[in-house]
Amino acid sequence: MTDGRPSRPLHWRPLAVLLLGAGAALVFIAVLLRNPTPLFLALPLLLAPVAAGVAGPRTSPTVRISLSVEGAAADVRLSGAVVPEEELDARNLVVELARPPSLVGDRPPRFDYSASEVTFRATWTAPEPTIAEIPVPAVLWRDPMGLVEREVVSSASPLVVSRYPPELLRIGTVRLERTTPLPGETRSRRVGESGEFHGIRPARPGDPPRQINWRATARAGRTLANEYDLDKTGDLLILLDARPTPLGATVDERLFSVCRAAALGLADSFLRVKSRVGVGVFGEFLDVVPLSTGRTQRIRIEAALKQAHLSSAHAPAERCAVSARRHFPPGLTTVVFSNLADDPSEDLSPYLRRRGFPVVVVSPSPLPLVAAASHLTGEDEALANRIAKLVRRDRVAQAWQESPTIDWDDYWSLGRFVEFVRRPRVRGVG
């Protein structure tokens, strides 16, 4: 360690070993044959690796790495730059960019080198909603001949990319079942037709017609909407079923990844309008993020969902309900993400209802994943799909008897769920 920063040692690459081995062999051959010609060839081969080590940076160089992500929905466009902080030729840097496993893309990243920086761009696709962590690119200094290399030091942090159905962006305006004053009574401003009138503002796409101030619009000649102050906020509990199912680890993992992304989108949307959001992940036990609001809560939830993983053990649904009652007050609007692939996963909502949580189940359908992995063709495939659909429909119907259940088969659209929670009369059902 020098200057408080870690120093990475010099590494000899296999090419350096090849050169040194060939040089050593040539020396012995020259002496054996009493012929100086091999010695003259051996000299550059033996000295080059040492010269490369001496000519390079003598401590780990530091670089500044910037990363940014653009794009929406399935499109993930990563761009960034690596800038050496010392006098170092950036063309001698080797940048390796790792693609997160949940993203796909055939085209390799594009790197543009100049003497002062390395810029890079990568275009990936998220086949389904996901929370992906893009690691900091690995950067090495490597001599131009490729004989020695040394890791560089950077202080960049990984970038988290969350992609979820776009409908979730506006779901926060829905009035939740249990609306309670925030502790401390901090007045929160949010859009809605209840509450104290605050002022008039230009209308935005998605404003309901009742919120448009038609008189003011007629006077101004442009669409204006009323804005209200609300001094109350809603509470939302998001529960993820992380227990294993007979679908197998691969399908379970992908469905769980989709659920995590949707849960983050849901939490994000409600936190933006100052609602309190809590999250529970039920594997063997219930891991919770208690109810709270604000940006810090968003970070807490993102971290919890990023780390959440499928459990390997089956746990009784009652344990989840008892534990949820211990951590959260009853009456919370509760959204349960469960794939309903087996009987135990269907048990979750009745137990939660008995403990006082009004449940809406969002169930990602395994059918698209199962169909994509199927080896059947032609009529056999059509028949298998039909049977699978019937079984699935039956499961969803059974779940509906306990709680409203949304069959989520198009992972990039949660329109049915949003439509459902926005219509109070339908919400009353179940």
Place this chain on the structure above:
Amino acid sequence: MSATVARAGIRSVRPFSLALLLVTTTALGYYSGLPDRSGLLVAALGVVLAAVLRASPSRPVAHSAPIPALAVLVLGAVLAPVGLGIELVAGAGGLAFLLWLADEPTRPLGGAVRSLPTVAVPALALGIAWSGALFLPAGSVPLGVAGGLLALTLAVVAFLVGRPALFDREEA
């Protein structure tokens, strides 16, 4: 191999260092004394094979490209007779090989130019050695001394390679 991949492979060839390697290696092959000038053909084939391997889109294949070029250089140097001009060609072949290594197609252009400070060190040592061979009286005893010195160099290099931390500079 698709046409696009093939075109990208051809574009990745850096002609200057490749030509330099080809000239020095074939010259060494010419002097190697193989019958019917077959040394020249073997050397050229080795370099061409190395260039083809290097243009391959497969990374492990591309990484093995230096082996044939180095093999023909070693073969030429081992079979070549004693002679001051031949020694110089062998040394130049080694330097050309280093410059060719620096022109790695997957890395930014100008690698050979950027490697000049590194290549200058063995070039200087080579110049001193060749000048010594040219101007000093030579015989079997000096060859033994030179061999001993080179063996010592080898030991020093091995020592340095075994302790990469020696290359680190401690900051005050």
